[in-house]
Amino acid sequence: MNKKIRKILEAAIQAPSGDNCQPWRFAVQGLTINLYNCPERDQSLYNFQQRASLVAHGAVLENLELAAVEEGFKVSIILFPDKEQPELVAQVDLAEDVRRTDPLEEAIYRRCTNRGSFAGGKLNDTQTKVMISCAEGYDGARVVLATENPAKNQLAAIAAKNDWLVFANRPLHQFLFEQIRWNQTDTIRTRDGLDVETLALSRADRLGFPNLRHWPLVNFLNRFGLAHMIGRKAQQLCRQSAGLGAVIVTGSQPEDFVLGGRVMERVWLRATAHNLQFQPYAGIAFLLQQVREGGTGDLTLKSVAALRQVQSDMQQLFGLTDDEVVVMYFRVGEGAAPAGRSIRHRLDDLLI
Numbered sequence: 001m002n003k004k005i006r007k008i009l010e011a012a013i014q015a016p017s018g019d020n021c022q023p024w025r026f027a028v029q030g031l032t033i034n035l036y037n038c039p040e041r042d043q044s045l046y047n048f049q050q051r052a053s054l055v056a057h058g059a060v061l062e063n064l065e066l067a068a069v070e071e072g073f074k075v076s077i078i079l080f081p082d083k084e085q086p087e088l089v090a091q092v093d094l095a096e097d098v099r100r101t102d103p104l105e106e107a108i109y110r111r112c113t114n115r116g117s118f119a120g121g122k123l124n125d126t127q128t129k130v131m132i133s134c135a136e137g138y139d140g141a142r143v144v145l146a147t148e149n150p151a152k153n154q155l156a157a158i159a160a161k162n163d164w165l166v167f168a169n170r171p172l173h174q175f176l177f178e179q180i181r182w183n184q185t186d187t188i189r190t191r192d193g194l195d196v197e198t199l200a201l202s203r204a205d206r207l208g209f210p211n212l213r214h215w216p217l218v219n220f221l222n223r224f225g226l227a228h229m230i231g232r233k234a235q236q237l238c239r240q241s242a243g244l245g246a247v248i249v250t251g252s253q254p255e256d257f258v259l260g261g262r263v264m265e266r267v268w269l270r271a272t273a274h275n276l277q278f279q280p281y282a283g284i285a286f287l288l289q290q291v292r293e294g295g296t297g298d299l300t301l302k303s304v305a306a307l308r309q310v311q312s313d314m315q316q317l318f319g320l321t322d323d324e325v326v327v328m329y330f331r332v333g334e335g336a337a338p339a340g341r342s343i344r345h346r347l348d349d350l351l352i
């Protein structure tokens, strides 16, 4: 493979994906790159109609374009070019062009999920503006950001439901613990999933956490408020963060989720370029879509009601319309570097 194409694809696969499942494969022919989805890589309740994976593909395409422009290519992307092949997410054609540099490209390898606590403080006007403006030029998407109370506190309560739901619902709990890689040997063997180091657990939590993989224990502890305690902890992390935001798209076609992923990646890279830490909360967004579209996905009745409440809270907070869909919530702020970084599959193992 052409050295430049390899470099471009190496940048593309630094993209984030739900629980680091990396649901992508590539076929390269000359200057054409076909990007495929791999549904088997994420069969979780979260990945309703493969939407979480499509958001991840949007991030892949954003990285790919930034890296290709840096290597001196013009990029043209056709989404879902072949109706007979629904897994073919995009056909990317490169053409020689002048080399251009984008400051976001430099952030591709530094971007990381940070689940630790941030330093507090405030975002300055420039930081706020550049993040909100990430959707400019991308018709059908917008970014909202709350930096002051009461909006920030309200959004913190919404985002924290993400973590509460995981410990209140067996299928979500099961999926989380299947994705955790408990040691280096496992991480390197699978090259996917959530390395326990990236969870930013305190020393005390690190000791007790492995016991929580047993659902009967979690179910028992929930009588004493375990899931609520975990939710409150997440709420605290969110409240301490300088900004809380969401990426919103208009529509719920596959293309809309790819677009949401592109914008999400731009916001994340922009935050990284400004040396800000970032954590997405997305599970809740996809579960809510499933509930709104008629499925309860084995969630408890209380969880379904809480998700419906999120929809009306977002309508009130950001004027969310019935056509609009949140693809991701996030918290952002200054802070120490992440506790760990996630591994990726080797590029050669992703080529068809």
Ligand SMILES: Cc1cc2nc3c(=O)[nH]c(=O)nc-3n(C[C@H](O)[C@H](O)[C@H](O)COP(=O)(O)O)c2cc1C
Residues within 6 Å of the ligand: 014, 015, 016, 017, 018, 019, 020, 052, 053, 055, 056, 111, 112, 113, 114, 115, 162, 193, 194, 279, 280, 281, 282, 283, 284, 341, 342
């Ligand atoms: C669609 C999507 C959903 C995600 N949901 C969450 C989430 O709810 N909570 C979380 O902490 N991280 C979430 N992440 C972050 C991933 O876990 C993370 O990107 C992945 O483990 C790779 O790590 P990295 O971002 O540090 O490269 C999500 C990422 C994507 C793309």
